[in-house]
Amino acid sequence: MPGTTKRDHQAERLQAIRLRYTINTHLEDCAVATPAAIGAATGLPAAEAVRLLTRRQL
16 A cells, blocks of 8 residues: 555656646746746736746655
8 A cells, every 4th residue: 555655646747747848838938937937827827827836845
């Protein structure tokens, strides 16, 4: 059972990385690059948007 839990966690982590990469790529394609622009595009304060896009999941 512990092996399954570890694999599940790793799969979830990879999904989060892929999602973050997809979001960043889409924002770059739309010429949204500054923290203020990212915040405006997502409806979040700039600092919060950047924190969510750059934080590391353990």
